[in-house]
Amino acid sequence: MWVANLDKAAKKAAAWLINKTPIRNIRDWGIAFSLWPVHFTTSCCGAEFAAAVAPKFDAERFGFLPFIGIRQCNVLFIEGTLSKKMGEAAKWVYEQMPEPKFVVAMGACGIDGGIFWNSYNIVRPKDILPVSVFVPGCPPRPEGIAQAIIMLQRKIRKGELVKYEF
Amino acid sequence: MNFEELKSRIEEGLRELSAEISGKEPNVININVSRDKIVEVAKKLKALGFDHVKAVTAIDYPNERFEVVYIASSYSNLDLAFFLINLRTDLPYNDPTTPSLIEVWPSAFYQEHEEHDLMGIVFEGHPRMGERLLLPESYEGLPPLRKEFKIKTEGINA
Amino acid sequence: MSVDKTIRHVKALATGIKYLVSSKRMTLMYPDEIEEFPDGYRGMIKYNWDTCIKCGLCAMVCPADAMKMYISKEESEEGKKPVRRPGINYARCVFCGFCVAICPTNSLKFTKVHDVVYNTLEEQVYPPEKFREGVPKPQYKKKPKKMRAILDEERGLRYEPVE
Amino acid sequence: MSLWSNPITMIFLLSSTLSIIAAIFIVYHKSIVYSAFFLSMLGVGNAILFALLGFPIISLFHLSVYVGAAVTFILFSVAMLKEAPSVEPPIKALAVLSVIILTIILIKVLSPFSAEPSFFLNYRELTSLLVTKYWFALIVAAMALMTALIGAITIARREV
Amino acid sequence: MQDLLSFLISLLFRPCIFIPLIFPGLTVIFIMLLMIIWLERKIAAKVQLRYGPLYVFKPLGGVIQTVADLLKDLFQEPIIPKTVDKIAFLLTPIMLFGLAYLPTVVIPVSPTFYAFRSDLSLLLLLTLTTLAPIFTVLMGWASNNKFSLIGGLREGYLVISYEIPMFLSALSMAVLYGSLDLVDIAEAQKGIWGLFLNPVAGISMLVLIYMSTGKFPFEIPEAESEIVAGAYTEYSGIMYGLVMGASYVKLYVLSLVYAILFLGGWNPLPASMMDNPLLPGAMLFAKAFILIAIGVFLRAVYPRFRIDQAMNIGWKMALPFSILAIFISLGIVTITGGM
Amino acid sequence: MEGLGLVNNVLITFSLGIVIGVGLGAIGLILGKLLAPSKDLPKKKERYECANPPQGRARGLFIMQYYPFLILFLMLEPVMIYSFLFLLEAHRYIFNVSLLFTAMVAILVSPLIFGICYAKRLELWSMR
Amino acid sequence: MSLEERELEVLIGPQHPASGHMRMIAKIDGDIVVELRPNIGYVHRSVEKLAEAKKFLQIIPLVERPSLADTTANNLAYVMALEKLLGLEAPPRAQYLRTLLAEINRIHSHLYGLGIHGVMIGSSTAYMWCFGDREPFIELAQELTGARLSYSYIIPGGVRRELPSRFTEKVEKALRYMENRMKDYFNLYLNNPVTRARLEGVGVLSKEDAIRLGVAGPNLRASGVPYDVRKVEPYAAYPDIDFDIITEKVGDAFARVMVRVKEIQESIRIIRQVLKKMPEGPILHEKYIKAISPKMREYMKETGEVKFPGIFANLRIPAGEAISRVEGGRGEVIFHIISDGKMSPYRMRMVTPSFRNVILFEHLNRGVRVADIPAIYGSLDYFPPEADR
Amino acid sequence: MEVFWYLIVSSILFAIGVYGLITKRNIIRMLLSAEVIFNAALLTFLSLASLDAAYGAMGGAIVIIAISLSAAEVGVIVSIAIMMFRMRKTLDVYELRKFKG
Numbered sequence A: 001m002w003v004a005n006l007d008k009a010a011k012k013a014a015a016w017l018i019n020k021t022p023i024r025n026i027r028d029w030g031i032a033f034s035l036w037p038v039h040f041t042t043s044c045c046g047a048e049f050a051a052a053v054a055p056k057f058d059a060e061r062f063g064f065l066p067f068i069g070i071r072q073c074n075v076l077f078i079e080g081t082l083s084k085k086m087g088e089a090a091k092w093v094y095e096q097m098p099e100p101k102f103v104v105a106m107g108a109c110g111i112d113g114g115i116f117w118n119s120y121n122i123v124r125p126k127d128i129l130p131v132s133v134f135v136p137g138c139p140p141r142p143e144g145i146a147q148a149i150i151m152l153q154r155k156i157r158k159g160e161l162v163k164y165e166f
Numbered sequence B: 001m002n003f004e005e006l007k008s009r010i011e012e013g014l015r016e017l018s019a020e021i022s023g024k025e026p027n028v029i030n031i032n033v034s035r036d037k038i039v040e041v042a043k044k045l046k047a048l049g050f051d052h053v054k055a056v057t058a059i060d061y062p063n064e065r066f067e068v069v070y071i072a073s074s075y076s077n078l079d080l081a082f083f084l085i086n087l088r089t090d091l092p093y094n095d096p097t098t099p100s101l102i103e104v105w106p107s108a109f110y111q112e113h114e115e116h117d118l119m120g121i122v123f124e125g126h127p128r129m130g131e132r133l134l135l136p137e138s139y140e141g142l143p144p145l146r147k148e149f150k151i152k153t154e155g156i157n158a
Numbered sequence C: 001m002s003v004d005k006t007i008r009h010v011k012a013l014a015t016g017i018k019y020l021v022s023s024k025r026m027t028l029m030y031p032d033e034i035e036e037f038p039d040g041y042r043g044m045i046k047y048n049w050d051t052c053i054k055c056g057l058c059a060m061v062c063p064a065d066a067m068k069m070y071i072s073k074e075e076s077e078e079g080k081k082p083v084r085r086p087g088i089n090y091a092r093c094v095f096c097g098f099c100v101a102i103c104p105t106n107s108l109k110f111t112k113v114h115d116v117v118y119n120t121l122e123e124q125v126y127p128p129e130k131f132r133e134g135v136p137k138p139q140y141k142k143k144p145k146k147m148r149a150i151l152d153e154e155r156g157l158r159y160e161p162v163e
Numbered sequence D: 001m002s003l004w005s006n007p008i009t010m011i012f013l014l015s016s017t018l019s020i021i022a023a024i025f026i027v028y029h030k031s032i033v034y035s036a037f038f039l040s041m042l043g044v045g046n047a048i049l050f051a052l053l054g055f056p057i058i059s060l061f062h063l064s065v066y067v068g069a070a071v072t073f074i075l076f077s078v079a080m081l082k083e084a085p086s087v088e089p090p091i092k093a094l095a096v097l098s099v100i101i102l103t104i105i106l107i108k109v110l111s112p113f114s115a116e117p118s119f120f121l122n123y124r125e126l127t128s129l130l131v132t133k134y135w136f137a138l139i140v141a142a143m144a145l146m147t148a149l150i151g152a153i154t155i156a157r158r159e160v
Numbered sequence E: 001m002q003d004l005l006s007f008l009i010s011l012l013f014r015p016c017i018f019i020p021l022i023f024p025g026l027t028v029i030f031i032m033l034l035m036i037i038w039l040e041r042k043i044a045a046k047v048q049l050r051y052g053p054l055y056v057f058k059p060l061g062g063v064i065q066t067v068a069d070l071l072k073d074l075f076q077e078p079i080i081p082k083t084v085d086k087i088a089f090l091l092t093p094i095m096l097f098g099l100a101y102l103p104t105v106v107i108p109v110s111p112t113f114y115a116f117r118s119d120l121s122l123l124l125l126l127t128l129t130t131l132a133p134i135f136t137v138l139m140g141w142a143s144n145n146k147f148s149l150i151g152g153l154r155e156g157y158l159v160i161s162y163e164i165p166m167f168l169s170a171l172s173m174a175v176l177y178g179s180l181d182l183v184d185i186a187e188a189q190k191g192i193w194g195l196f197l198n199p200v201a202g203i204s205m206l207v208l209i210y211m212s213t214g215k216f217p218f219e220i221p222e223a224e225s226e227i228v229a230g231a232y233t234e235y236s237g238i239m240y241g242l243v244m245g246a247s248y249v250k251l252y253v254l255s256l257v258y259a260i261l262f263l264g265g266w267n268p269l270p271a272s273m274m275d276n277p278l279l280p281g282a283m284l285f286a287k288a289f290i291l292i293a294i295g296v297f298l299r300a301v302y303p304r305f306r307i308d309q310a311m312n313i314g315w316k317m318a319l320p321f322s323i324l325a326i327f328i329s330l331g332i333v334t335i336t337g338g339m
Numbered sequence F: 001m002e003g004l005g006l007v008n009n010v011l012i013t014f015s016l017g018i019v020i021g022v023g024l025g026a027i028g029l030i031l032g033k034l035l036a037p038s039k040d041l042p043k044k045k046e047r048y049e050c051a052n053p054p055q056g057r058a059r060g061l062f063i064m065q066y067y068p069f070l071i072l073f074l075m076l077e078p079v080m081i082y083s084f085l086f087l088l089e090a091h092r093y094i095f096n097v098s099l100l101f102t103a104m105v106a107i108l109v110s111p112l113i114f115g116i117c118y119a120k121r122l123e124l125w126s127m128r
Numbered sequence G: 001m002s003l004e005e006r007e008l009e010v011l012i013g014p015q016h017p018a019s020g021h022m023r024m025i026a027k028i029d030g031d032i033v034v035e036l037r038p039n040i041g042y043v044h045r046s047v048e049k050l051a052e053a054k055k056f057l058q059i060i061p062l063v064e065r066p067s068l069a070d071t072t073a074n075n076l077a078y079v080m081a082l083e084k085l086l087g088l089e090a091p092p093r094a095q096y097l098r099t100l101l102a103e104i105n106r107i108h109s110h111l112y113g114l115g116i117h118g119v120m121i122g123s124s125t126a127y128m129w130c131f132g133d134r135e136p137f138i139e140l141a142q143e144l145t146g147a148r149l150s151y152s153y154i155i156p157g158g159v160r161r162e163l164p165s166r167f168t169e170k171v172e173k174a175l176r177y178m179e180n181r182m183k184d185y186f187n188l189y190l191n192n193p194v195t196r197a198r199l200e201g202v203g204v205l206s207k208e209d210a211i212r213l214g215v216a217g218p219n220l221r222a223s224g225v226p227y228d229v230r231k232v233e234p235y236a237a238y239p240d241i242d243f244d245i246i247t248e249k250v251g252d253a254f255a256r257v258m259v260r261v262k263e264i265q266e267s268i269r270i271i272r273q274v275l276k277k278m279p280e281g282p283i284l285h286e287k288y289i290k291a292i293s294p295k296m297r298e299y300m301k302e303t304g305e306v307k308f309p310g311i312f313a314n315l316r317i318p319a320g321e322a323i324s325r326v327e328g329g330r331g332e333v334i335f336h337i338i339s340d341g342k343m344s345p346y347r348m349r350m351v352t353p354s355f356r357n358v359i360l361f362e363h364l365n366r367g368v369r370v371a372d373i374p375a376i377y378g379s380l381d382y383f384p385p386e387a388d389r
Numbered sequence H: 001m002e003v004f005w006y007l008i009v010s011s012i013l014f015a016i017g018v019y020g021l022i023t024k025r026n027i028i029r030m031l032l033s034a035e036v037i038f039n040a041a042l043l044t045f046l047s048l049a050s051l052d053a054a055y056g057a058m059g060g061a062i063v064i065i066a067i068s069l070s071a072a073e074v075g076v077i078v079s080i081a082i083m084m085f086r087m088r089k090t091l092d093v094y095e096l097r098k099f100k101g
């Protein structure tokens, strides 16, 4: 009981501290420049996603490092069509990622189904996940992905996406 | 080997199996058989050098019949590789079962499975009948490639 | 360890070092420099309100049902058969260019804009009125330099500013 | 009392507590992996005690051979095995009793040894002793190890 | 006030505090960690025709990328899955980091500046590094995850195949100089470096160091294309940062040891400069840093071995070579009649 | 402070080392727990299994194939540490030491080859 | 011990660095894979069904999507089937342009496969290099067609754009660059002893098995079967072009990689010939050119861009059946189209090489070590969306 | 610190080990308990050896050999356990005995 209270109090204090401007700014700066996307190719847009981290476009310049495990990452790129089977997996991935986390839907399919909009086997990412940025195109150019990263960074640094809840 | 030659050779090989053979220039040979003869025909064809299946197509003619087409060709004999053998069989609409040819042509394994999954044809002797291949395991309802399975369409007007 | 293997190890390491010290790079510094595409690049679509004859071919050929004939609010009058004009939904468009290719009056044109991102779904629908206004502008912090990609025997790709 | 002021005493207390707690956990802990892990802790505690007694080289030897190899080996094997619950025999009371008696007897027997350890095993001393006098023992030990090695490999392999 | 400050500074410069706290201890480790992870990414990027981290601090090529990553790690939720063994799950990253860090206290900085000098320091140092596999295996087991388990066991198997040759390679230097004392060994290399006296030992030790710290081509325990992140799969946030850091710290420590054993430690510095610990320390650090840089450079060149191939390398190549190295050392001792 | 001898220097260093090493980790953990936002999602605390629902057991994988290496290691480690004990006398008793080491290697070689050869035969090392 | 007890079932994918968009269910005993079953369908987007609801021309982008890195093959095969039904043939210049694009695409598709394979065995540099060196070719294709990957370049009766100015020069530069780079590829990656150790003797597919299992593409040729549709049933401009079929004998993972590498070199040869022999003439069948309004014809002449005739919006294809096959980067693509004379196909069967190679997962992964799974997976150049369609 | 205290610690360890050895039936647990006893024995031996400088070095040498031989013993016993586990699916010594009979 007492311990629980202490825990709560500590959390409260930490929350107060965190939401103070300099610390919050530092935190948001850190997160914005350390976006690690999950290695989760849902569909053919993955080809362009791969090209975006490749030498010509080199998304790593933004601190964007495609990483191995989902437990260490904080961005989920939905790379194109989400079939029903993959939708389940996407939900698992999203929920198992640690907070704070962001979702970007990539490609026409990732937004509204694109050319497959009337297929019987797809779901729209925005129906199952809280998507914050959409990148149109089929497939979007790697520049689009870079633009999405910039947009995400901007949003994070504005404090729109990372909320300290307790 | 030219087209006519091959056709006559196949005709010769399949004589007692009552298969209808027709050709379409330059390289497609259609062989229609009933489903109880299909395994033997396939074996004969394999003996003739057609060692693999490139595609298995199932076609749905609603309330009439299903047609299963095996497109076979050869890798080991490059003379034959130019030709595509369409081994066709018709199945009654209410009983779409046919013997599986994976014993003869293992290359048909996933193709048959897919046709089972999406078209609802049952290939007897295939070890994975009843399992899903492409559709999610929880999928229920009509096999989606059937003509009765309708998908949404939108007109050109919004 | 055989000699051959050792040599190959050394070769691999040497190649690595060669690239470490050479100045070859292929990267386009994207938000500071953007690539200027060759003519005919299929980017976002520009609509010419005046020349369009409202034939609907573009909507008919669109494979993704992204191009649709919307009721033009400006031109339609009550009680009459509504006037329809094409509008586009970038949430579906696959940039195949069929609409542009089929338009008999060249009312649809490609631009070279390609790197726009959206925050919501609704923003991406461009009914005729919005479609007329032009392509969305991507946001850059500062004005990017326009670069043209040059194929190069030595470095593969290099970029030169467009005058 | 000198018990608290002398750092050696402190270390002794800490490490002996570590050893004893580790030993208790080895016997009591539900999970066998933990037991094996605590065996390593027992090894660490004991190694510190050896060092305090004036045998630093043996302490290191204990750490690397016993903890670093033997216990790691056990931990490895155990971590890979599925946990099999095993029933304990109903002789607990008896066991506890006998153990208490044993302890008392041992303490009685040991009470005369109350001198300070006045000894520091010099590394050089030991090594020259080993090289000049006991080299044969080393060779014998090595041979024993190698025999055990062959035996263990033959035992562990699948019966063909 | 002034007195207190100067007292504190003098306290700081006492070897027994300076070493764990400044160099080779905490502070330098921290700087090294920040630098080396950035450098790793930069080097790889350079070989791969691109820039690597850049925009985080553009004037200096994004050096503080790692700071951003650290902040992200710190502000990321540490997930403790409900299937794990909680105590071991939380304990192991801490212990791994501690164990990787602890050997730094044994390392001398200059012939006169060391926390303590013992005639067993090399053995002590190596022994401290052998304890790590216990925790790695425990970590894999505690995570209760298939990939973690495979990763932990792989790391354990890797350890057993590099440990003996590594000890023997290090020992061959000790044999050469007749001492296990790191200060003695470094001092004995005033003239010719150990690497040139016994190159077999030098090369095999170098390879084994990279093997022991999971650098390419031996990055097997974390082989991401097979077992996700190996034993670290379930770790998130700062816990992952810790275990990641631990492996780099281990590389750092072993590089320092290598610099002392084979690269002459603080030599060749004129004796007049030995009084102050900073210059020899800088020398030592520079040597170690080059080794670390080589280690991270290998990432850009090599794919990774399979575990059985790595074990074969350990047992079939490194072990004979290290035994050979000892024979070479014995031969040199026989010829020179002791140094 | 001045009065403490060598042992105490060692003690201070070591305890500082342990305290820093362990303390750093512990502080990091606590900070991480406090500072990070957290939100409970139903699947978050499940085992990670490549985005699948957890299936079957996760422990009890016996990598038997490399087990002989483990035994080899266990048996060679003491021998290796022996060499630490006698090889250092090389400067004084070079003949004895060389002989002893040669003898050790000679003893070692055959079981080593035996072990490695056995380890190669994969069919012997499965859990079946 | 019973089966369940001694083996651990490891699910690899769909979220896994080395699974791509599929799931592999591996039963492992220690470090040995006892059995591996691919579980596909994670990217099943029902192309075949959607084709029945789309018009013939609209299907072109649709069939491209499944194999995004190798779109030309699908595009070409589909259009060839349509042309067979329509009974027309594209003018020779269009055929050459098709060949040109197909070979450019083959190069970057192979580089894609090599890159993915590199990252599977842990060489991030191989990945980066391959993906970087794709870019010149993508740049070329972009200049030719107007898009990076999804070209939709080939239409019934011809192609959509004329060759841009000074294209030959640029191609030549890119080709020379690639030839130079190949040396470094060999030095750093392909001849690297570690790569060799990881690939040689792993996942051996014998010739008999390759034939029996109906494998397609480079995987087949790596086992020593000299089957290549470009030679067996030459299409587009291939009859006029001199090139070799690349085969390897061993059939292991390394052979499969080498076939791709050598095919890149062969493609370079083909591209040179194509550009040299490129005939003059229209790029669209005159039947369609006639249908375009004169003003637009003028425009076409100016810009080199083909405008579609109005009939393309509702293209009707005569009833009948057609089978077409094309050798794409990953192997043989087959389209089997059944038309009933309406505006959409009655049934379209699309068999992609990846789908035919799925069977290899089960076959090759028996008794290998766990670490070999990604090496084998990568060497197959398997692209799940293509298999699932 | 007097040697007596070391001996006390070692006898406590010994007692715990004996208790474990008596009450456990799992073969690996028994091995672990035996290892506790072994540690206690080492401690006793060394503390006794440290009493007299004349025996110190020799005691050390003997302990070294003992430790290394214990490694051998561990290896063999665990291998036996693994074999039994593989063949009989259990590590329980009583069960194992049953099978033998």
Ligand code: SF4
Pocket (backbone or CB within 6 Å): A043, A044, A045, A079, A080, A081, A106, A107, A108, A109, A110, A114, A115, A137, A138, A139, A140, C094, G065, G068
């Ligand atoms: S948007 Fe286009 S490229 Fe992306 S997944 Fe959909 S079809 Fe594929």
Ligand code: SF4
Pocket (backbone or CB within 6 Å): C051, C052, C053, C054, C055, C056, C057, C058, C059, C086, C102, C103, C104, C105, C106, C107, C108
């Ligand atoms: S844009 Fe062109 S095709 Fe579309 S309605 Fe207008 S004129 Fe017709």
Ligand code: SF4
Pocket (backbone or CB within 6 Å): C058, C061, C062, C063, C064, C065, C066, C067, C088, C092, C093, C094, C095, C096, C097, C098, C099, C100
């Ligand atoms: S570019 Fe293609 S998908 Fe986009 S609107 Fe035009 S026809 Fe439709």
